[in-house]
Amino acid sequence: MAITTTSSALLRLLQLSSVSLPVGGFSFSQGLESAIEQGWIRNSKQTAEWLRWQLTESVARIDLPVLFGAMSAMSEGHEDGWRNWNDRSLANRETAELRLTETAMGEALQRLLKTLDIPHPDPQGEVSFVALFAVAAQHWSLSPALTAQGFVWSWLENQVAAATKLVPLGQSQAQLLLGELQPDVAIAITQAETLDEFSMGGALPALSLASCWHETQYSRLFRS
Template structure:
């Protein structure tokens, strides 16, 4: 997987993918909190398996290919197509929690981009984080492949940070886990690039169950 970008684009990508970006991704565990509480995830190895499955069968088949389609729609000025793929992204969220995660972070990023003078072609629309990420990447001339890697990294860093608190993991374990999962990112991106429109979508029932049950937990560290 070749990634080429300008120095300015790389710096913007680092900004866009940073955990310090004020979009609130750290507030959501995306089902992981319930999975830990239920005993489905109890160790670093089980955390790796949980996240690897989502990367291969979730992000690689939904978020990443949709980022590509939103980016290309922006390149071609096809706003109707951009709106279509934005709605598609939101429709892929299987629970209220996963939908809230997507819209809360997406709308927060859009508010931030407005302050940074990035044009908004989707005013007064609920925006997926994927769509907002594509808007920023296209405006800042970040290479498409680099943008895909940045989106995956943003998700992965938040999920490992959540696991560090919940499993719990030590800091060294968390860094080792990030290193192991990084090795899966190129294959996930290649998968995303290869999919036709008819092949988009994922089926992760355990994730959906964990997310749906999370809101009924007696106590929670993360939003639901």
């Protein structure tokens, strides 16, 4: 999938994937805080390994296929198709906390889309963040591949920011980590392009356990 852009599209992508987008992405560690509490992650190398596995086995196999499918449905004006991808996104969240991450950010993005007068389908239930991310991207005529880069980068930046506080990492270490994981972004997008609604789906038992344990973790900084 070729990546093409214009100046206006690039600016919209930066707006949509910015850490300042008011959707609360910084509030969720997605199991990372619990993994550190368990002693699984103690340094930058272990952080990179944790994020790389999550990127290739979860983001690439769940979030990105949903993103591509939801964008395709919106481009065809197929709202029921979009709802199908929205529901698939939520169904693939293995714990209450991972689902909370998806729905809380989805509700925040839904409010933002209303403020920006961006029309979006009624999800007829809980709403997925990545499905609404696709709506905004399609509204602004962003290409799927470009949108995927922005989405993954936003996810990765939030996770590294969480690791910076929790491991902890220094600011320079965090920047080195972002650079180290950049090639994996392209790998994840290429992998996701081969998947459809019948082949998507991921399973990371350690992530699921960490997410479950985080729900009752005595002292924590993040919502999930």
